[in-house]
Every structure is written in C-alpha cells, then in structure tokens.
Amino acid sequence: MRGLRSSCVGALLLALALLSLTDHTGVVCAKSDKEAKTPEPTSSASSRDNDPVIQEVRGLRNAGMKLNDAKDFKGAIEKIREAIKLLHNRVFGEGRHAVTDPQDISQDAALYAQILNDYGSVLIRAKQYDEAIEVLEDSVAMVEKIYGDSHPSLGLSLRSLADAYMAKEKYQKAINKYKTLRKHVKQGLGVTHEAYIEASLRIAEGYKKLDKKEKQLKVLQNALKAQGGEINGLTSGIAELYMELSTAHLAVNEVDDASRAAETASAVFLQRDGEDSLAYAFSLNALAGVKMRQQKVDDAIGLLERAHKIAVNIYGEDDAITKASAKTLREVKEYKVDMQSEKDEL
Numbered sequence: 001m002r003g004l005r006s007s008c009v010g011a012l013l014l015a016l017a018l019l020s021l022t023d024h025t026g027v028v029c030a031k032s033d034k035e036a037k038t039p040e041p042t043s044s045a046s047s048r049d050n051d052p053v054i055q056e057v058r059g060l061r062n063a064g065m066k067l068n069d070a071k072d073f074k075g076a077i078e079k080i081r082e083a084i085k086l087l088h089n090r091v092f093g094e095g096r097h098a099v100t101d102p103q104d105i106s107q108d109a110a111l112y113a114q115i116l117n118d119y120g121s122v123l124i125r126a127k128q129y130d131e132a133i134e135v136l137e138d139s140v141a142m143v144e145k146i147y148g149d150s151h152p153s154l155g156l157s158l159r160s161l162a163d164a165y166m167a168k169e170k171y172q173k174a175i176n177k178y179k180t181l182r183k184h185v186k187q188g189l190g191v192t193h194e195a196y197i198e199a200s201l202r203i204a205e206g207y208k209k210l211d212k213k214e215k216q217l218k219v220l221q222n223a224l225k226a227q228g229g230e231i232n233g234l235t236s237g238i239a240e241l242y243m244e245l246s247t248a249h250l251a252v253n254e255v256d257d258a259s260r261a262a263e264t265a266s267a268v269f270l271q272r273d274g275e276d277s278l279a280y281a282f283s284l285n286a287l288a289g290v291k292m293r294q295q296k297v298d299d300a301i302g303l304l305e306r307a308h309k310i311a312v313n314i315y316g317e318d319d320a321i322t323k324a325s326a327k328t329l330r331e332v333k334e335y336k337v338d339m340q341s342e343k344d345e346l
Contacts, residue, residue, distance in 0.1 A: 015258060026274065048104050053090055054111075057083045061115055073126035080119045087112050110153065113143045115303065117157045130169040136161035155184060155195070175206040191226040197237035204244055217248040239268040239279070255293050262287040264272070278321075281310035285328070297336045304329045
C-alpha cells in the first residue's frame with residue numbers, strides 16, 4: 001500500500017492544477033466516535049453516482065466499515081484496500097483519463113482522502129499503528145495541499161493521526177497534531193464547540209502521559225477560560241473537562257481547587273446525564289476521592305453510598321462495577337473506624 005501512496009500528493013496536485021477549488025469555507029471538526037463510522041463524501045451528480053467504479057469503491061468501503069463495526073478488522077482491511085486500489089487507478093493511474101469533469105475530479109480526490117482516513121482508523125483499531133500513521137500522514141498532506149487548511153476532511157484525518165501517535169505512545173507527536181487540530185477547530189467552529197474541548201482534553205492527556213503536570217493543568221485551565229463567563233454544561237466535554245481539571249489539581253497538591261472542580265463536574269454530570277446515570281455515579285466517586293484527601297471522611301462515605309446505590313440500580317448486586325463500588329465503600333468505612341479507634345486510644 002505504501003507504494004500506491006508514495007506519489008499521491010504530487011500526482012494529485014498535478015491532476016488538479018487546472019481546477020479552481022473554491023470550497024475553502026468549510027470548518028474542521030473532530031470526531032469523538034472511536035468506531036470510525038464517518039460517511040464517505042457523495043456527489044450530487046447522478047452520472048458519477050452511477051459510475052460503476054465509484055459504485056464498486058463505495059460498496060467495498062461500506063462493506064469494510066461494516067466489518068470494522070463487527071470487529072472483523074482483517075476483513076475490513078482487505079475490503080478497504082481493494083477500494084483504495086480501485087480509486088487509486090481512477091485518481092492517479094490510467095483510469096484518470098476517463099474522468100474529465102473538474103467537479104468529478106474534485107469529488108474523486110475528496111473520496112480518496114476520506115477512504116484513506118477510514119483505512120487509517122481501521123488500522124488503529126487493529127493496532128497496526130505504523131501503517132496507520134503512514135496512511136494518515138498521507139491523508140493529512142493530501143487534503144492540506146489540495147484544499148488548504150480549512151477543509152472538513154482535514155480535521156478527521158488530523159484526529160485519527162493524533163490518535164495513532166497516542167496509541168503508539170509517541171505522545172509529543174500526538175500533542176502536536178492535536179494542537180494543529182485545535183487551531184483549525186478554533187478558526188472554524190470556535191472555542192465553545194465540543195471539538196475544541198475534546199482536542200484540549202487529548203492534549204492534556206498527552207502531557208499527563210509525559211508526566212508534565214504543570215502543562216497538563218495549564219491546558220485544562222486555558223480551555224476552561226476560553227469558554228468565557230457563561231459555560232453551557234450541556235456541551236459535550238464540559239463535565240469531563242472539569243473532572244480532568246480536578247485530577248490535574250490533585251496531581252500538584254492543589255486539593256481545594258481539585259474539590260471545587262470535582263463538585264462542578266458532578267453538578268454538570270447531574271444536569272447533563274441525570275441522577276441515575278453511571279457518569280454521575282463515577283463523578284460522585286471522584287469527588288469522594290478528593291474529600292478523602294481533605295480528610296472529610298463522612299462526606300466521602302455519603303458520596304460513595306449515593307454512587308453505589310446508582311450502580312446497584314443499573315447493574316444489580318453481582319456486576320463487577322457494583323462489587324468494586326461496594327468494596328471501595330467498605331474500605332472507606334473501615335478507614336473511618338480505624339481513625340476513630342486511634343483517636344480513642346489517644
């Protein structure tokens with residue numbers, strides 16, 4: 001596959017040299033869906049829709065993504081490779097001579113970049129990170145050089161590429177890609193969009209992996225500050241942002257700040273997901289952990305009891321999550337008894 005892609009950017013630039021590509025008003029977006037279910041671009045022109053090569057490419061791509069959803073990664077890779085080979089011939093090989101309409105050429109290029117991104121996403125799930133990085137670097141370069149840095153496909157490829165570097169434990173490279181993604185998101189969608197928040201969370205995660213605690217904290221604080229005076233708790237990622245901020249404060253022993261952030265996170269989870277949600281239960285557990293650091297054991301027990309009740313209602317008594325919740329609650333209660341015994345001895 002590398003041989004097919006090696007001349008992609010240069011060849012496609014040549015093929016599109018006479019086109020006037022004016023679609024530079026699109027926005028960059030990041031995907032939270034880890035299952036890589038992105039729909040491929042479609043053309044409104046019925047003649048292209050009915051083209052047998054395009055139909056076969058789409059059929060192979062869609063079949064591959066269904067196999068990907070079913071976790072048959074080997075089968076998915078084979079199908080999408082076939083789609084790439086067919087489209088490669090149409091965009092770069094002999095098949096390109098049969099395509100003369102500038103709009104069709106542009107649509108083919110967009111489809112090729114999208115399928116490369118899909119292929120890279122499948123490779124990530126298959127844990128074939130080296131090839132995923134190669135494919136996604138090609139996809140990013142192709143979209144950026146042909147369409148500029150404001151095309152929607154760029155965000156998808158950047159996100160997948162950053163994820164691949166993160167999975168490969170190349171954290172600084174992942175951070176750099178997430179920063180590039182966040183810059184485009186800021187320009188296109190604004191700082192209050194969930195894609196901006198998600199990119200910030202991933203950058204912070206990268207710094208956490210590198211044990212750069214101060215940088216991790218700063219990224220989260222800046223992301224929160226960028227939201228302005230009024231924060232919409234229903235925006236995806238806001239609750240998680242506060243939760244990670246609490247963890248980052250704890251890492252640098254800023255316990256009171258951690259408590260405030262954890263309390264806000266819990267309130268936002270309650271508003272967003274409801275009082276019977278697992279997300280809210282986890283936020284109560286996290287807040288209980290902060291209360292333990294503050295030596296507010298009774299508060300922690302109350303929070304853990306509420307969280308455990310939610311877990312029981314969702315999963316029953318015998319689920320692993322419920323058992324873990326019960327164990328934590330029991331250990332904290334035992335800790336309280338031990339603390340009281342020590343005080344009595346004094």
